[in-house]
Amino acid sequence: MTCGESGAGKSNFLNMLILSLLHNSSYIEHLDFIDLKGVEISRYKLNNTSFTDNLEGVNDLLQELKNEMNSRFKQMKEKGDLIYKGKYRICLIDEIGTISTHHDKKLKEQIFNNLIELGQKGRASRVLIMVFSQKIDSTNINTNLLTNLQSSCLYRTSSQFNINNAIGLQEEIEEITRTRVQDFPKGRMIFKHGLTSEKILLQTPYLSQELQYDMIKYFRSWINK
Ligand SMILES: Nc1ncnc2c1ncn2[C@@H]1O[C@H](COP(=O)(O)OP(=O)(O)OP(=O)(O)O)[C@@H](O)[C@H]1O
Numbered sequence: 001m002t003c004g005e006s007g008a009g010k011s012n013f014l015n016m017l018i019l020s021l022l023h024n025s026s027y028i029e030h031l032d033f034i035d036l037k038g039v040e041i042s043r044y045k046l047n048n049t050s051f052t053d054n055l056e057g058v059n060d061l062l063q064e065l066k067n068e069m070n071s072r073f074k075q076m077k078e079k080g081d082l083i084y085k086g087k088y089r090i091c092l093i094d095e096i097g098t099i100s101t102h103h104d105k106k107l108k109e110q111i112f113n114n115l116i117e118l119g120q121k122g123r124a125s126r127v128l129i130m131v132f133s134q135k136i137d138s139t140n141i142n143t144n145l146l147t148n149l150q151s152s153c154l155y156r157t158s159s160q161f162n163i164n165n166a167i168g169l170q171e172e173i174e175e176i177t178r179t180r181v182q183d184f185p186k187g188r189m190i191f192k193h194g195l196t197s198e199k200i201l202l203q204t205p206y207l208s209q210e211l212q213y214d215m216i217k218y219f220r221s222w223i224n225k
């Protein structure tokens with residue numbers, strides 16, 4: 001889970017993550033991108049990526065991911081494996097708040113229920129979700145989902161709620177950085193490891209639009225062959 005206010009650098013980080021994952025395509029079965037607000041992550045158009053920008057599409061995709069997770073668990077049970085040995089399916093959602101504000105209650109509920117299940121059990125089956133949001137209060141992201149997203153990245157924010165729920169209390173933050181989170185420069189974040197709870201201060205490299213485009217072209221030249 002990644003949170004931070006507008007302009008803090010979340011989408012730049014999201015694109016960096018995607019490019020890094022593409023570089024490791026041999027471990028990836030498929031990457032799914034969801035963005036109901038913008039078109040930035042629709043640019044990839046690779047054989048191992050898909051883009052969804054509407055609520056019905058999101059619901060269908062998450063249903064499919066849940067089925068994939070369950071079928072992987074079945075295979076693991078048959079083989080006696082604790083971890084799925086095949087490739088990763090990773091779903092990246094930019095600005096998850098746009099799902100929460102949608103008027104279709106039933107569809108929203110179905111979507112969040114599937115997300116919660118994927119958050120709870122996805123790791124062992126290598127079906128992962130990564131969520132990006134300006135705010136992580138209950139109007140933007142279901143609380144049950146939030147507690148099931150283990151690792152977190154906190155970018156610049158003046159919301160105490162964001163800070164407390166992503167990393168922890170003021171004293172813990174002060175052990176990591178002397179700068180207030182609301183004064184973080186672009187790209188600065190605190191990362192909390194979901195399993196060890198280790199917290200570290202990081203600076204995300206800036207990737208210009210031109211560089212991103214060149215890298216997408218490069219990936220097209222070998223992934224789409
Ligand atoms: N790591 C970085 N270093 C320097 N500048 C950055 C970095 N990341 C982003 N920027 C600059 O800040 C601008 C906003 O970044 P970005 O779109 O990633 O913010 P965001 O957190 O996704 O905002 P929003 O919530 O509005 O989508 C970018 O256009 C870029 O110019």
Ligand SMILES: [Mg+2]
Nearest residue numbers: 010011012094
């Ligand atoms: Mg953004």
